[in-house]
Amino acid sequence: VLVIGGDLGFGGAALLSTESTLRCGAGMVTLATRPEHVQAALARFPEVMSAGIHSANQLMGLIEPATVLVVGPGLGQHSWGRSLLSAAANAERPQVWDADALNQLAAGRVSLPKDCVITPHPGEAARLLGISTKDVQADRPAAAEALAKKYNAVCVLKGSGSLIANPAGELALADHGHPAMATGGLGDVLAGVIGALMAQKMSAYDAACLGVWLHAFAGEKCGASGRGMAAADLIPVIRELLEEQQPCLS
Numbered sequence: 001v002l003v004i005g006g007d008l009g010f011g012g013a014a015l016l017s018t019e020s021t022l023r024c025g026a027g028m029v030t031l032a033t034r035p036e037h038v039q040a041a042l043a044r045f046p047e048v049m050s051a052g053i054h055s056a057n058q059l060m061g062l063i064e065p066a067t068v069l070v071v072g073p074g075l076g077q078h079s080w081g082r083s084l085l086s087a088a089a090n091a092e093r094p095q096v097w098d099a100d101a102l103n104q105l106a107a108g109r110v111s112l113p114k115d116c117v118i119t120p121h122p123g124e125a126a127r128l129l130g131i132s133t134k135d136v137q138a139d140r141p142a143a144a145e146a147l148a149k150k151y152n153a154v155c156v157l158k159g160s161g162s163l164i165a166n167p168a169g170e171l172a173l174a175d176h177g178h179p180a181m182a183t184g185g186l187g188d189v190l191a192g193v194i195g196a197l198m199a200q201k202m203s204a205y206d207a208a209c210l211g212v213w214l215h216a217f218a219g220e221k222c223g224a225s226g227r228g229m230a231a232a233d234l235i236p237v238i239r240e241l242l243e244e245q246q247p248c249l250s
Contacts, residue, residue, distance in 0.1 A: 001021045001026040001028075001029050001030070001066060001067070001068045001069070001070060001192075001195045001196060001199050002029075002030045002031075002032060002062055002063060002066035002068070002069050002070070003017050003018045003021060003029065003030070003031045003032065003033075003069075003070045003071075003073070003192065003195070004032045004033075004059070004069060004070070004071045004072075004075065004084050004085075004088055005017065005032075005033060005070075005071065005072055005073040005074045005075040005081075005099070005100075006031075006033035006034055006037050006073070006074040006075070007034060007074055007075060007076030007078065007080055007081050008034055008036060008076075009076075010073075010074030010075075010076060011033060011034065011036070011037035011040060011074060012074065012185065012188075013073035013074030013099065013185065013188045014031060014033045014037065014073045014074045014188075015031075015037070015040065015041060015044060016073065016185050016188040016189050016192070016231055016232060017070055017073040017098075017188045017189065017191050017192035017195075018031045018041065018045065018048055018192065019044065019045060019189075019192070019232065019235055020188075020189040020190075020191075020192030020193050020196070020234075020235050020238065021070060021192035021193070021195050021196045021199075022045060022047060022048060022192075022196075023196075023235050023236070023238070023239045024192065024193050024196035024197065024214075024238065024239065024242060025196050025197075025199075025200055025242070025248070026068075026195070026196040026199045026200070027199070028049075029047070029048045029049070030048065030049045030050075030051065030062055030066065031048050031049070031050045031051065032051050032053045032058075032059055032062055032084070033050065033051070033052065033053065033074075034052065034053070034080070035052025035053070035054065036052075037050075037052075038050045038051070038052045053084065055080075055083060056083040056084055056086060056087040059084055059087045059088075060087060063087065063088070063091045063093070066093060067093065067094070067199050068093060068094050068095065068096070068195050068198045068199045069088050069091065069093050069094075069095040069096070069195075070095070070096045070098070070191050070192055070194075070195035071084075071085060071088045071095055071096065071097050071098070071101045072085075072096075072097050072098040072099040072100050072101030072102065072191070073098055073099050073187075073188040073191055073192075074099065074100070074188070075099060075100040075101055075104075076100055077100050077103060077104060081100055081104070082104060082109060085100075085101055085104055085109075085110055086109075086110055088101075088113075089110040089111060089112070089113055090113075091113065092113065092114075093113070093115075094115040094116065094198050094204060095113055095115070095116045095117070096116070096117045096118075096119065096191050096194050096195045096198070097112065097116060097117070097118050097119070098118075098119045098187060098188070098190075098191040099124075099187065099188070099191075102118060102119075102120050102124045102127075102128060103124065103127065105118075105128065105151075106124070106127035106128045112151050112152070112153055114152065115204055116151075116153040116154070116204070117153060117154045117155075117156060117194055117198070117204050117207070117208050118147065118151060118153050118154070118155050118156070119155075119156040119158060119187060119190060119191055119194070120147070120155070120156075120157060120158065121158045121159060121187065122136045122137055122140075122143075122157070122158075122159055125143055125144075125147060125157055128147055128150070128151070129143060129146055129147060129150070131143075136157075137159075140157055140159070140161070140163055141163060141165075141171060143157060144157040144163040144164070144165040144171065145165045145169070145171060147165070148165040148166050148167050149167055152167050153167070153204075154166045154167075154204040154205050154208045156190070156194075156208050156211075156212055158187060158190070160177060161173055161174065161175065161177070162174040162177075162212050162216065164205065164208045164209050164212055166204070166205045170205060172209050172212075174212045174213055174216045176213065176216035176217045176219070176220045177216045177219055177220055177223075178219050178220045178222070178223025178224070178229075179223065180219070180222070180223035180226065180227055180228075180229040181216075181219040181223060181229070183229060183230065183231065184231065185230070185231030185232070186215070186219070186231045186234065188231065189215065189231050189232075189234055189235060189238075190211060190212065190215045193211040193214060193215055193238060194207050194208055194211035194212075197210055197211055210245075214238045214241050214242055215234065215238065217241055218234040218237035218238045218241055219234060221237050222234055222237055
């Protein structure tokens with residue numbers, strides 16, 4: 001899996017996605033981020049190949065060996081992020097798009113490749129559909145289905161009772177979660193989980209459904225301890241839940 005993101009001031013988002021990708025079973029993980037964040041990445045997870053990227057040209061060699069891309073955590077909307085997103089959009093790889101990748105998609109700056117998962121929160125969903133956030137929340141199933149059809153992708157509409165929709169009309173509801181999950185960075189963790197599952201040969205829809213369930217149930221477990229939960233707290237719990245559901249065979 002290649003994780004692409006982490007503009008200046010947003011390096012933590014890319015690190016969270018990278019860590020959740022690694023801990024959910026992706027055999028090799030690469031992080032493409034600002035050079036300023038490489039030292040922090042090496043200190044946090046030396047197992048990851050962390051590459052400092054100045055331009056999209058440097059990204060091409062990292063895309064080639066990857067089977068899945070996770071694009072958008074902390075990517076930003078400036079020229080650095082736009083150039084990297086453009087390179088990813090032209091890569092024929094299954095991808096997970098989150099955060100600023102979705103904002104640039106909504107602005108019409110790029111087109112979504114095939115075999116993608118998009119993970120908008122209600123505000124991002126509203127921008128992608130050209131409607132208000134209030135309209136999205138008034139009929140969340142309709143919004144998720146509309147996004148899946150408009151972008152020919154699997155859509156994870158995040159929020160209380162996250163929904164997963166695909167272009168074929170399938171729709172799933174995650175009925176786990178906890179109010180303590182209303183904190184920054186949880187979406188970055190989710191994007192990495194889904195990317196890792198896709199890299200283990202799960203379909204985009206199945207990976208999104210399982211990823212959302214793992215994420216929500218882990219949040220429920222962590223939330224039982226009360227307020228103050230941090231996004232990184234979920235990662236070891238997600239790893240345990242995944243192993244309970246499908247042990248790694250020797």
